[in-house]
Amino acid sequence: MKIINLHLNNDLLLSLVCKKDRRAQEQLYQLFAPKMLSVCRYYLKSLPKAEEAMLNGFLKVFQNIESFKNEGSFEGWIRQIMVRECLSMIRIQAKLQLFSDEKQPFDIQKVEPHDALEYDYYQSLIDALPDGYRVVFVLYCIEGYKHQEIAKILNIKIGTSKSQLNRARQMLQTQIKKDNHSNYVVTKI
Amino acid sequence: MSLQKFEQRIKMQLESRKIQPQEETWKTLESYLNKSKRINSKRQYLAVAAMFVVVLGLVWFVSQDTQLVPAVGIDAAFESTPINEGKIDLKNVVASIDSKGLDNIVPNKEEMNIVKSSLFVDNTIKTNDVEEPLAKVILNEDIFKKDSKIILVNETTIETTSIPILFQNQITEAELVSPEISDDDLDALLNPYRDKIRNYNQDRLAVADRAARLLKEAEFENNQSFRKQIIDGFVTGIKSVHTAYVNRKN
Numbered sequence: 038m039k040i041i042n043l044h045l046n047n048d049l050l051l052s053l054v055c056k057k058d059r060r061a062q063e064q065l066y067q068l069f070a071p072k073m074l075s076v077c078r079y080y081l082k083s084l085p086k087a088e089e090a091m092l093n094g095f096l097k098v099f100q101n102i103e104s105f106k107n108e109g110s111f112e113g114w115i116r117q118i119m120v121r122e123c124l125s126m127i128r129i130q131a132k133l134q135l136f137s138d139e140k141q142p143f144d145i146q147k148v149e150p151h152d153a154l155e156y157d158y159y160q161s162l163i164d165a166l167p168d169g170y171r172v173v174f175v176l177y178c179i180e181g182y183k184h185q186e187i188a189k190i191l192n193i194k195i196g197t198s199k200s201q202l203n204r205a206r207q208m209l210q211t212q213i214k215k216d217n218h219s220n221y222v223v224t225k226i
Numbered sequence: 227m228s229l230q231k232f233e234q235r236i237k238m239q240l241e242s243r244k245i246q247p248q249e250e251t252w253k254t255l256e257s258y259l260n261k262s263k264r265i266n267s268k269r270q271y272l273a274v275a276a277m278f279v280v281v282l283g284l285v286w287f288v289s290q291d292t293q294l295v296p297a298v299g300i301d302a303a304f305e306s307t308p309i310n311e312g313k314i315d316l317k318n319v320v321a322s323i324d325s326k327g328l329d330n331i332v333p334n335k336e337e338m339n340i341v342k343s344s345l346f347v348d349n350t351i352k353t354n355d356v357e358e359p360l361a362k363v364i365l366n367e368d369i370f371k372k373d374s375k376i377i378l379v380n381e382t383t384i385e386t387t388s389i390p391i392l393f394q395n396q397i398t399e400a401e402l403v404s405p406e407i408s409d410d411d412l413d414a415l416l417n418p419y420r421d422k423i424r425n426y427n428q429d430r431l432a433v434a435d436r437a438a439r440l441l442k443e444a445e446f447e448n449n450q451s452f453r454k455q456i457i458d459g460f461v462t463g464i465k466s467v468h469t470a471y472v473n474r475k476n
Binding site for chain 2: 057059062063066067070071072074075078079084087088091092095096099100155156159160162163178179206210
C-alpha cells in the first residue's frame, strides 16, 4: 500500500493526482473539501445541494487536473470550478431569475441573531436573498469579482449586475434593521 | 458600521468557515471516478479496436490493389494500331519504360518479369536497319493507374508498315540485278508476302477480338472489385460503429 505523507508539498501531491493516484486524490479532497463545501454553500441554500455541487466540482477537478497550468493558485482554480458548478446547478433548477425585477418575499431562515454564530447569521441573511441577488452579491462581495466579470459569467448586462447588487444590499439592510441586531447594524448604504 | 465594513465582515466571517462534508461523499466521488475510469478504458479499447479495423481495412485494400490480374499472353500476330484506341497509348508506355525504367513502371517483380520477357524477346524483323520492338505491351492505362493490373499481348510477326518498305527494297534489289522484271518475277516476289498479309490479317482480327474481349472482362472485373471493396469497407465500418454503440449501451 502506498503511504502518502499528510504534509506532502502541493507539487508532489498534484503530480500524483495527475497520475490518477487514488490516495493522492483522496488527500487532495480531504484538504479542500471543507472549504469548497463552504463556498458552494454561499450559492446554494441547502447543504445536500451544496454537497452535490461540490462532488461534481471535484469530479471535474480530477478529470481535468492536467489542464491546471500552475499559473495561479490551485485553490483558486478549484474554487472557480466549484463556483461554475454551483451556477450551473442553479441554472438547471431554473430558479435563477436575474432578469426579473419582480421583488421576491424576504423569507429569512430561522437563525436568530442573538444565539447564532456570526457566520451562520450571515449565511442565513444571504440564503434569504432571491437566487439572482444572492449570486451577484456573493460573486461581488465575497469572491471579489468585478461587475464586468460577473456580467460575463452570468451572461447578463453590467447594469443588471449592478442593480441586482444594489437590491441585495437594500434587502440585507432592511433585514438587519428588522432584526435590530446592534452588532450588525448598517448605518450607511 | 459602514456598508463596506459590513461586507468585509461578512466576507471574513464566511471565508473563515469550513463545513465538513459527510464521510460518504468521498465514497460517492470515488465510485464516480471508478466509473469514469471504466468508461475511459472502454473508450480506449473501442478506439484501439476501431483503429485496428481501419488498419486491417487499409492493408486489405492496399493488398487488393497490388494483386496482379493474370497476364494474358497472346502468341499471335498483332498490328501496331492499338486494340482500343481510346485507352491504349503504346508509344507513351514504351516512352515511360525508356525514361523511367521498368522497375518504376511495373510495381512488382512478377509483372516486371512478364513485361521484360515480352519486350525483349528477339523476334524482330529488320527493315531499313531499323529494329522495331515487336513485343507490344498493351495496357489499359486507367487500370494501370488505379490498380497496376496489366494485360500483355505478345506480338511475334511483322509490322504492317514494314511490308511495303521491305517489298520496295526487294524490288529495288531485283532491278539492280536485272533491269527488266517480268510479271512472273513480281508475282514470285509478291506471293510470300501475299500469304503473309493474308495470314496476318486473319490473325490480327482474331487477336483484336480476343484482346478486346479480355480487356472488357478485365475492366468489368476491376470495376466490380473496386466497387466491392468500397461497399465492404462501408459495411465493415457500419458494423464496427453498431457494435461500439451496442457495447456502450450495454
